[in-house]
Amino acid sequence: MSKFQKPAWLDNGLVRWVDHRLPVFSFMSHELYEYPTPRNLNYWWNFGSLAGIVLVIMIVTGITLAMHYTPSTALAFDSVERIMRDVNYGWLIRYIHMNGASMFFIVIYIHIFRGLYFGSYKAPREILWMLGVVILLLMMATAFMGYVLPWGQMSFWGATVITNLFSAIPWGIGDWIVTLLWGGFAVDNPTLNRFFSLHYLLPFVIVGVVVLHIWALHVHGSNNPIGIDTKGEQDVLPFHPYYTVKDMFGLGVFLIVFALFIFFAPNYMGHPDNYIPANALSTPAHIVPEWYFLPFYAILRAVPDNFIGGWTTEWLGFIIFEAKLAGVLAMFGAIAVLFVLPWLDRSPVRSSRFRPMYKWFFWIFAIDCVVLGYMGALPAEGIYIVIGRIATVYYFAHFLVVLPLLAKVEKTRELPKSISEPVLGGGGIAAGAAAKPMEKA
Amino acid sequence: MNAIRTLLAAACVALLATPVVAAGGGKEAPARQWAHSGLFGTFDRAALRRGARVYMEVCSACHGLRLVAYRNLMEIGFSENEVKKISAEKEVPAEPNDDGEVELRPALPADKFVSPFNNENAARAANGGAYPPDLSLIVKARPGGADYLHALLTGYKDEAPAGVTVPEGMNYNEYFAGNMIAMAAPLSEEAVEYADGTKATVEQMSEDVSVFLAWAAEPELEERKRMGIKVILFLLVLTGLLYVVKRRIWADVH
Numbered sequence: 288m289s290k291f292q293k294p295a296w297l298d299n300g301l302v303r304w305v306d307h308r309l310p311v312f313s314f315m316s317h318e319l320y321e322y323p324t325p326r327n328l329n330y331w332w333n334f335g336s337l338a339g340i341v342l343v344i345m346i347v348t349g350i351t352l353a354m355h356y357t358p359s360t361a362l363a364f365d366s367v368e369r370i371m372r373d374v375n376y377g378w379l380i381r382y383i384h385m386n387g388a389s390m391f392f393i394v395i396y397i398h399i400f401r402g403l404y405f406g407s408y409k410a411p412r413e414i415l416w417m418l419g420v421v422i423l424l425l426m427m428a429t430a431f432m433g434y435v436l437p438w439g440q441m442s443f444w445g446a447t448v449i450t451n452l453f454s455a456i457p458w459g460i461g462d463w464i465v466t467l468l469w470g471g472f473a474v475d476n477p478t479l480n481r482f483f484s485l486h487y488l489l490p491f492v493i494v495g496v497v498v499l500h501i502w503a504l505h506v507h508g509s510n511n512p513i514g515i516d517t518k519g520e521q522d523v524l525p526f527h528p529y530y531t532v533k534d535m536f537g538l539g540v541f542l543i544v545f546a547l548f549i550f551f552a553p554n555y556m557g558h559p560d561n562y563i564p565a566n567a568l569s570t571p572a573h574i575v576p577e578w579y580f581l582p583f584y585a586i587l588r589a590v591p592d593n594f595i596g597g598w599t600t601e602w603l604g605f606i607i608f609e610a611k612l613a614g615v616l617a618m619f620g621a622i623a624v625l626f627v628l629p630w631l632d633r634s635p636v637r638s639s640r641f642r643p644m645y646k647w648f649f650w651i652f653a654i655d656c657v658v659l660g661y662m663g664a665l666p667a668e669g670i671y672i673v674i675g676r677i678a679t680v681y682y683f684a685h686f687l688v689v690l691p692l693l694a695k696v697e698k699t700r701e702l703p704k705s706i707s708e709p710v711l712g713g714g715g716i717a718a719g720a721a722a723k724p725m726e727k728a
Numbered sequence: 729m730n731a732i733r734t735l736l737a738a739a740c741v742a743l744l745a746t747p748v749v750a751a752g753g754g755k756e757a758p759a760r761q762w763a764h765s766g767l768f769g770t771f772d773r774a775a776l777r778r779g780a781r782v783y784m785e786v787c788s789a790c791h792g793l794r795l796v797a798y799r800n801l802m803e804i805g806f807s808e809n810e811v812k813k814i815s816a817e818k819e820v821p822a823e824p825n826d827d828g829e830v831e832l833r834p835a836l837p838a839d840k841f842v843s844p845f846n847n848e849n850a851a852r853a854a855n856g857g858a859y860p861p862d863l864s865l866i867v868k869a870r871p872g873g874a875d876y877l878h879a880l881l882t883g884y885k886d887e888a889p890a891g892v893t894v895p896e897g898m899n900y901n902e903y904f905a906g907n908m909i910a911m912a913a914p915l916s917e918e919a920v921e922y923a924d925g926t927k928a929t930v931e932q933m934s935e936d937v938s939v940f941l942a943w944a945a946e947p948e949l950e951e952r953k954r955m956g957i958k959v960i961l962f963l964l965v966l967t968g969l970l971y972v973v974k975r976r977i978w979a980d981v982h
């Protein structure tokens with residue numbers, strides 16, 4: 288059909304010569320140009336390509352920072368200040384990188400909630416979804432280690448608190464991991480050195496996983512707001528120019544927000560204590576992680592100090608979970624449930640638009656996450672502890688109780704026959720297949 | 729457009745959702761309008777000059793400014809000769825001479841501000857065990873920034889509230905975390921003589937030194953905001969154009 292023409296540049300002699308030997312050009316044409324995309328994607332679908340662009344921005348600014356940064360406890364803080372004061376446009380590069388980390392998480396969290404709302408994790412996109420969760424984990428590790436690099440008070444104490452968590456793992460494994468992370472017996476110069484090395488490495492690992500993520504995406508194509516499969520050419524558009532221009536417009540809006548932070552509130556999302564050089568002898572009044580970790584931090588702290596749980600296993604005998612271990616398990620569990628989400632939510636309908644009950648629970652869950660974020664920032668005392676615990680229990684209940692139950696009890700609304708039908712107001716070419724809830728590929 | 733509206737709403741929610749945790753104990757500093765606040769803010773030049781005087785004549789007895797170089801003063805209107813005179817009043821270790829001895833030489837404009845004490849222990853020994861922090865980044869390192877600094881310097885109370893005993897060597901300050909601060913009120917009426925004839929009240933000096941230290945912490949502030957305005961204007965136009973292009977291209981789809 289005419290709307291899926293190959294681009295003219297494929298006919299260029301040199302392009303054809305190269306393409307015959309290494310088909311990069313037909314690959315690009317196929318995946319970025321003709322690539323058929325559902326015609327009804329809304330703006331929530333902009334955040335995937337935005338995340339990719341932010342990743343590139345982080346790598347470019349990060350490599351530039353690394354040219355001026357010194358990973359030594361004696362010099363790290365001052366080298367960052369040198370970047371801020373003496374390196375040409377160093378303040379700009381650092382503020383882009385610093386705020387870029389926060390923007391990256393904003394974009395990724397929106398991207399994830401988009402997936403939750405429209406059921407994008409369901410068949411046949413489970414692996415795509417799981418690769419996304421891997422990217423989230425890698426991003427967290429990268430951001431955590433990056434935050435240590437300027438060697439301010441929060442860098443140091445955040446690193447101390449978080450690395451210490453691993454010591455909760457029993458059988459001596461935890462202590463072994465902690466020593467390995469530290470490169471010694473406390474957070475010190477070797478820790479800073481290995482964190483810098485890993486902080487440089489991990490973004491490139493992320494690039495690798497992103498490639499797999501997009502590969503998996505392109506096998507079945509994007510999900511869409513009504514969550515039914517595309518049924519033919521009338522349901523799709525070539526990626527270029529339709530979605531390239533839409534993504535560019537979204538990028539423009541994003542850059543405006545990003546620039547407002549960089550130029551007018553560059554330290555808004557940071558913590559003032561990180562402008563105090565690290566001092567092992569003076570503990571800050573409140574050690575708070577970066578905002579994007581707060582919900583997980585709240586889950587970590589939700590486990591009561593006197594908590595003791597037990598578990599009998601065939602191989603290991605009786606294991607005792609003390610509070611610290613239980614907290615760590617809960618925190619990692621909060622991400623682990625995302626991994627298995629496609630098998631917890633067995634409802635055959637993807638999009639919330641046709642799931643009247645799930646839609647409500649989605650929003651309750653989103654509010655729950657915001658509440659967790661608040662509780663992570665507030666001191667763990669009084670009523671905040673109680674709220675933190677309730678919100679933590681609800682977080683897990685959403686995945687482990689609500690979703691499996693909904694799949695059984697919810698009466699979903701009737702699905703449209705095809706994408707083009709609602710988009711074209713019923714005038715679309717009737718697609719052959721009758722409305723099946725979701726085709727299993 | 730509906731989707732965009734939702735997006736913007738979501739962004740606002742995310743912003744509001746960032747809770748601010750104040751350091752425990754001190755009163756929150758009232759927010760002030762500084763010449764350098766706001767989108768178009770620039771530092772008040774006269775205040776910067778006066779504030780530099782206050783720092784050099786009062787605060788520098790106890791507090792360093794080790795990230796700022798003397799030559800940086802030229803960025804806020806000091807002449808080269810003035811800067812040379814200021815730096816030459818301090819001494820720094822020279823390169824080892826031919827006999828390998830390290831002598832002292834007058835500081836040059838390229839040197840960083842010389843700190844009053846050689847190390848933390850010396851600073852503590854001279855201050856009854858308390859440590860006067862370096863002031864290069866103090867405005868960025870405290871919630872409230874310059875507002876806090878100004879409130880701190882003017883927040884001393886001769887009489888602590890009933891029932892509160894102020895230990896020996898401590899002073900009562902409304903805004904300091906925990907209220908007991910080892911620094912005695914550093915400013916008193918006419919502590920410095922201003923060259924521009926401004927009356928050196930405690931309020932005036934406190935404002936001026938807060939502006940000076942805000943500059944010391946963020947010397948890029950003016951350039952940053954100026955560039956920011958241009959970048960935002962450029963992005964607004966670009967995004968507007970992209971929106972028009974997007975509408976055109978999608979015209980045949982909707």
Ligand code: HEM
Nearest residue numbers: 345346349350352353356385388430433434436437487490
């Ligand atoms: C996945 C992408 C990345 C994320 C999420 C990330 C995150 C961060 C964060 C949160 C900081 C601390 C900012 C601050 O408070 O100063 C940081 C600092 C730093 N990052 Fe990255 N980063 C990424 C990629 C990179 C890359 C590819 C490099 C290249 C080597 C790099 C090099 C640095 C350096 C040298 C610093 C210390 C300088 C500074 O603190 O400003 N980063 N990063």
